[in-house]
Amino acid sequence: MELEGQWWKGELAEDIYQALRYKELRLPVYKGQSPQLSLRRYFADLIAIVSNRFKLCPAARHLAVYLLDLFMDRYDISVQQLHMVALSCLLLASKFEEREDRVPKLETLNSLGCMSSMNLVLTKQGLLHMELLLLETFQWNLYLPTAAHFIEYYLPVAVNEMDLHDGWPMVCMEKTMLYMSKYADYFLEVSLQDHAFLRFVPSLVAAACVASSRVILRLSPTWPPRLQRLSAYTWEQLLPCVERLLITHDSDVKEANKQKCPQPSAQPAQMVYPIQGQSVSLHQYMQRPNTQYMQQNCQPVVVSSQGPATYLTHTAPMQVSTAPLHGLTQTQSMDAKVNMPSRAYQVNSLYPCFDR
Template sequence: MELEDQWWKGQLAADIYQALRYKELKLPSYKGQSPQLNLRRYFADLIATVSNRFKLCPAARHLAVYLLDLFMDRYDVTVQQLHMVSLSCLLLASKFEDREDRVPKLETLNNLGCMSSMNLVLTKQGLLHMELLLLETFQWNLYLPTAAHFIEYYLSTATQEGDLHDGWPMTCLEKTKLYMAKYADYFLEVSLQDHVFLCFTPSLVAASCVAASRVILHLTPTWPPRLQRLTSYTWENLVHCAEKLLLRRTRRSSVPATRPP
């Protein structure tokens, strides 16, 4: 979204955050009506796998999955075509969100081990055609906030002196911050696994990732006043989404993604 690196630390952080909050209110509607919805987890995992292979930023990965969700919601295409759509969404998102030198190259993509299992060979013309179709579908607007765009802003004050751990003062704030970032990133990825999280605004999902992380870390109060002021969400606003994240944490490793036939 062409935001400067670590924008949440800059003088314009509050203004950028408010612009993102305003933009998320205008996101396209999602109905969850794709005939291939049962395969959605598989393709989200595919995007995550390729994204990790090229060390793309979380914003690119989350935007790619969101583009895929919106496309699947509007079009009934074959499973084979969805492989091409998924990778095209990732390429488009990486060009929009990440550094140019990290954008996957065609030859490198075709050399990935997973490509043979998909029985897919990408061509420059095919990718350009698909990217153009995607851009036209979204009216050339990829300025679409996701939970990944909010998480760092919330993490900046997610843990502070004065928070209690199991009712006692924290022994090491820096260590707690590291664990907080680790768990928040984990829950952020959990939110990609299920389209149910699309019924929440991205900022609420990000805030719920922080709240769920504080629950796991036994930090109290669970949702301190400073986070309520920063996010404009109360614990009552977050509890439904946070509970879904915590529930899926216990099920994520035991439920494999459905593979296409």
């Protein structure tokens, strides 16, 4: 067994998990006071683009963005310097989380198209100076847990054969686990793009990503006892973070539908959820008790001023060149195809059918 990639399956998994939980209680305080806070999303995307180009692990990407957040929170940095800081954070994180042969090389970084578009050329001396400044800022401590570290511990038990899909037993456990992994990755990226998620501890964000994935996949119960015992979080504790994640998901679904079927004359769509024949807002839906909420169909519907509420339906894949975001596909038949909502910098892809 490769413990390097699957530490949660080893005999020391519980000790590692407890060490991460202990460490997250001592993470530096994030105040959100950077003068360049409005540029934070741009540089998080830049880190994600470079990280995907070199196929770095999620832990390296999340650690890099976290280092950037903490550094920006303490210093007033010019935009030109922020490019150097962001890439230096990624290099430090990759050196800490990845194997040596996977760490991006200076020559390869400078050859990227995004570097030429920014008219930015990195030098060895400049990178070493910035890395030293970062290490001194963090007192040479890069052991900073992120949600990407915890998600690997929750995912192996995120789906169980006893779970129900739309109130029915699951036919294909493997496909359900595949979609759970894909949606958990999606929500993990959502949490990376908004600094508001830094007010939650990383383990809670990871648990909320799993819970949100179960909501979208219509698995019940929404937050089963095994996940509550493992994470030590109740459904009520996860609600604020889950609601924020699902709001972003609904926004991505609406954007995907707007790209697919533009309606200039229509009023902005409002995302609502069906409960026993009634349409309620996401906030009202999330506030229902877990025992009731877990039995409902979690497929969002869209309300338009042009007509009654209808289910969001995609009957054909969207073109990548014109629509960077995918919506969730739901058909009326027993066979349903799921298209992952993806962030703009990610490569869009279609996955096999999710069969009942």
